[in-house]
Amino acid sequence: MTKIIRIHLEHKDDVIRDIAISSEKTIEDLHFEIIHALKLDKNEMASFYMTNDEFELLQEIPLFKIDDKENSMLGMKEITVGAVFPEVNSQLLYVYNFLKMWRFSITFIEESDNETTENSCIKSIGEMPKEAPEIQFEAKKEFDPFDTAFEDFDEFNEYEY
Numbered sequence: 001m002t003k004i005i006r007i008h009l010e011h012k013d014d015v016i017r018d019i020a021i022s023s024e025k026t027i028e029d030l031h032f033e034i035i036h037a038l039k040l041d042k043n044e045m046a047s048f049y050m051t052n053d054e055f056e057l058l059q060e061i062p063l064f065k066i067d068d069k070e071n072s073m074l075g076m077k078e079i080t081v082g083a084v085f086p087e088v089n090s091q092l093l094y095v096y097n098f099l100k101m102w103r104f105s106i107t108f109i110e111e112s113d114n115e116t117t118e119n120s121c122i123k124s125i126g127e128m129p130k131e132a133p134e135i136q137f138e139a140k141k142e143f144d145p146f147d148t149a150f151e152d153f154d155e156f157n158e159y160e161y
Helices: 027-038 151-158
Strands: 002-009 016-022 046-051 057-062 091-096 102-112 120-125
Touching (some): 027 091, 027 120
Antiparallel strands (some): 002 102
């Protein structure tokens, strides 16, 4: 089976690539196809991240395995496209170049019966900007350690001195 994977740059301008890739290929193959389709430098580090519906980063899938321990993270060579994209709308985040932090959402959008032997970019929208967007990590609410700590002190006002 061939999966159509959409790569979308998190940026104010749309930069989208749709890639056709066999389910049997590894996500390292997907990584190199992303590099090729977006004309990125192949010498930069990158990682995929498992994510949930709120795009929280759950587990990293690094470009290569860092150590040989049994419980270490699997590298991109060890995981197939079919394993990380089991159903339509499955998603990953892809971070490229850890100094500039290019961040892409990766979504499995469609499956095709046409078996492909070569990966291919089948749709291209927009051009990569020269500068990476600045990613803002904002908390929803400023943390206040005393937020509820003194709520019960009002009950002492009822006592006579």
